[in-house]
Amino acid sequence: MGERKSGKSSEKKPVQKTGVTLSDIAKAMGLSAMTVSRAFTGSEQISEKTKQEVLKCAKELGYVPNRWARSLVTRRSSIIGVLIPEISHTYFAEVTCGVEEIVDKTGFDLLLCHSRGDAEKERAExxxxxxxxxxxxxxxxxxxxxxxxxxxxxxxxxxxxxxxxRFFPNRRFSSVLVDDLEVGEIATNHLIDMGHRLIAHIQGPPVTPAVLRRRGYLSAMKAHGLPVDKEWMIGKDFSNQNGYVSMRKLLQLKPRPTAVFAANDPLAIGAVRACREAGFRVPEDISVVGAGSIEGDHNPNPFLTTVWWPNQEMGRAAAELLMKAIAESDGGETHIRTFAPKLLVRHSSGPAPTK
Amino acid sequence: MGERKSGKSSEKKPVQKTGVTLSDIAKAMGLSAMTVSRAFTGSEQISEKTKQEVLKCAKELGYVPNRWARSLVTRRSSIIGVLIPEISHTYFAEVTCGVEEIVDKTGFDLLLCHSRGDAEKERAExxxxxxxxxxxxxxxxxxxxxxxxxxxxxxxxxxxxxxxxRFFPNRRFSSVLVDDLEVGEIATNHLIDMGHRLIAHIQGPPVTPAVLRRRGYLSAMKAHGLPVDKEWMIGKDFSNQNGYVSMRKLLQLKPRPTAVFAANDPLAIGAVRACREAGFRVPEDISVVGAGSIEGDHNPNPFLTTVWWPNQEMGRAAAELLMKAIAESDGGETHIRTFAPKLLVRHSSGPAPTK
DNA sequence: AACTGACTCGTTAGCGTTAACGCGTCTGGA
DNA sequence: TCCAGACGCGTTAACGCTAACGAGTCAGTT
Known part of the structure; x- marks a missing residue:
């Protein structure tokens, strides 16, 4: 068995598999481990000269301080956990991106965890x-x-x-929110303004944001004196598939709704697909409005009319709140920041058909 | 000066800010720390009875083993680093999601790092x-x-x-790839099959995948004896903005290209936007084909014709390779898995205008 | 009765790092 | 000349945990 790398090596030292340690380079330089440590922690108690020498020697030997040994004594891991249902949802990806931006700037790293929408898994994480x-x-x-x-x-x-x-009314936790009630109202009001009266709602799972958007839908309908049939509210999760299936059901109702507010964009896109497959044109025959559009350069969807809010900025805001809480370590106060949604009118919504 | 923690404490125990430790519950139960440790590591050298008692007591005291202390002695962190340009790119989000799936199953956690497309930042991470x-x-x-x-x-x-x-020809690293050359060829051949002859290419940054797609474009054109004007190859990064700007330039050429192969979907979407703003219809006047479509339920784009490959599965494959390398710790062999791309014909491409 | 071996549990030593303190050395001011 | 104080470095003792070995107990075997 040939050694793949003999390091700096003195004589035999088979393989320093474990990695170079503080005391390794301390010995190599005839210093104490503490002095070497000081070269890395930015301590004042070391002369600039030896500091540079240590750094140089460390580089040559390929030494990198062991983060965990350090955090064991420091009692700080410099790790921020991000716990979301799933990163492939663009919404969470953008929030996470905003979080990372702030967190990285402050010298922390991100541990990414998926709850997959499962409360028990979330608890485990x-x-x-x-x-x-x-x-x-x-x-x-x-x-x-x-x-x-x-x-x-x-x-x-x-x-x-x-x-x-997420907002828990009975208990105050620091949080960053969109006004989801307003999301529902804005979307629904837009459709009402376009002359629609038979407006259905494809809803998400029973979590706060979805519930509030639905409530916003109901409140807007009520405010305009429009009746809401129970069959018009349908759907059970945030998936594209659910949008597709729910829309198919809605299309069979009579009278058939002329417009749909979907609780998020994947639902809306699924709904559009169902409409087209069934031979309906969007928006000429049926208008569809989504919610939670993605921002930024990467994945814009130029077609869907949707209610937008600044995902990435919300991520930044959340991270800033957290950084402050960590720095001050009061742990006492809770802060809540709410962001306003905004309607983006594009091409999936139009005037109600005159029929 | 108040002592922040009086150890195990006898009477008052103000706040055990530091967290409960192994020896805390060892003392509480009249056992040695080692025995308590065994209750958590799944060791055989402990009776089922005391194990349950320990677990119960630990739960009551709110003890959770300190991961870093453990990994310091174990020499395994159970952490997998994921280093990508940016998670808000759906492509990377989906790959990461696939990685997480496998990695989570095997008992590891993900440390998410952004290089932001900067080689030096990547090096630092x-x-x-x-x-x-x-x-x-x-x-x-x-x-x-x-x-x-x-x-x-x-x-x-x-x-x-x-x-x-990413593939480095001069050095074999384990990797998971799409056949990017084929991506370029498939997309270009599709346009050629539809009767287009003036086909432009909006390219990405000078990284392997973009370079190969461009080469595929060139090779397909050449194979059909179609000339390629230098002005038809334009663009410098993967952003939507670049797609928009590049398309505007292409629209001013004469003769004006009737079709465009964009190196990824954001570029393509930006290009479509530019076309429409300039009064051209897609696909009637100009066909656009993208690449690297997103899969899954969350963000399907039902409009764009694109070349697809299984992002999430590639993430899984990468993670599986890595898990194997870790388990076997041979470190020797390198494995390369290549995935074939597939054309998805949707609504942004059509026959060449007869003019 | 003595021996073997399986089971449980404890003891000793670190893992690699830093906090806290201590001890020389050098400088400058009275 | 002497001493305060700054400076640079070393020593000791953890941080919370587990590997490796060792010791005691009890059953079954010879």
Missing amino acids: IHMLIGTRADGLIIASVQDSKTERPFAELEDAGIPFVLVD | IHMLIGTRADGLIIASVQDSKTERPFAELEDAGIPFVLVD
Whole structure:
């Protein structure tokens, strides 16, 4: 067995598999480990000269300080946990991107965790993050009001956290929100303004944002004296598939709705697909409005009329709240930042058919 | 000056800010720390009875094992680093999602790092990940062939890694790829089949995938004896904005191209936008084909004709390669898996205008 | 009765790093 | 000349955990 790399090596030293340590380079330089440590921690108690020498020697030997040994004694991991249902949802990807921007700037790193929409998995991940001694958490929770237990654990562990787009009325947690009630109202009002009266709603799962958007839909309809048939509210999760299936059902109703407010964009896109397959034109025959559009350069969808809000900025805001909570470590106050949604009129909505 | 923690404490125990430790519950139960440890590590050297008692007591006291203390002695962090340009690109989000799926299943966690397309930042993150003693890395690198230095560092540190969609011909690294040459050919051939002859190409940045797609475009054109004007190849990065700007320039050429192959979907969407703004219809006047479509339920784009490949599955494949490399720790062999792209004909491409 | 071996549990030593303190050396001012 | 104080470095003792070995108990075997 040939050694693949003999390092700097003195004589035999088979393979330094474990990696170079502080005391390795301390010995090599005839210094104490402490002095070497000081060269890396930015301590004042070391002369500039030896500091440079140490850094140089460390580089040659390929030494990189062991983060965990350090954080064990420092009691800070410099790790922020991000706990979301799934990163492939563009919405969460953009929030996460905003979080990363701030967090990276402050010298922390991101541990990415998926709850996959499962409250129990979320709980397990929180537990894991406590074990990881994360310095803080950003959570897009799938817990409902009855299962706040995981958050209590976090508080016991003294780990600050900020919720994204989830609000628990009975308990104040720091959070960053969109006004989801307004989302529902804006979308619905737009359709009403275009002359629609038979407006259906494809809803999401029973989490706060979806519930509020639905409530906004209902409130807008009511405000205009428009009746809402129970069959017009349909759907059970945020998937494209659900949008497709729900729309197919809606198309069979009579009278057939002339417009649909879908609780998010994937739902809306699924709905559009169902309409077209069934031979209806969008928006000439049926108008569709989504919600939660993606921003930025990467994946714009130029077709769908939708209600937009600044995902990435919300991520930044959440991270800023968290950074402040960590820095001040008061742990006491909770802050809530709410963002206003905005209607983006594009090409999937139009005037109600005159028929 | 108040003592922040009086150890195990006898009477008052103000706030155990530091968190409960192994020996805390060892003392509480009259056991040794080792026995308690065994209850958590799944060791055989403990009776089922005491194990359950320990677990129960730990739960009551809110004890969670300190991951870093553990990994310090274990020499395994159970952390996989994912180093990508930016998670808000749906492409990387989906790859990451696939990675997470496998990695989570195997008991690892993901440290998410952004290179932001900057080779130097990427290098810094790799350095950080070495310090973190990550057990393995998945990298969508922005290094070019001349700057492989970071990878050498990884090899020295004995950290296995798998590259995603980057290939370094002069050096064999384990990697997962799409056949980008074929991507370019498929897209271009499709347009040629539709009768187009004046086909332009909006290209990406000078990284391997973009270069290969362009080469595929050229090869397809050449194979059909079609000339390529230098002005038809334009563009410098993967952004939507670049697609828009480049298309505007292409529209002013005479003769004006009747079709465009854009190196990825954001480019294509930007191009479509430019066409429409200038009063051209897509696909009646101009056909546009993208590449790298997103899959899954969340963000389908039902309009764009594009070349597709299985992002999420590629992520899974990369993670599986990495898991194997970690488990076997041979570190020797390198594996390369290539995925075939597939044309998705939708509504942004059509027959060449007869003029 | 003595021996073997399986089971449980404890003891000793670190893993690689930093906090806190201590000890020389050198400088400058009275 | 002497001493305060700054400066640069070393020593000791953790941080919370587990590997490796060792010791005690109890059953079954010879």
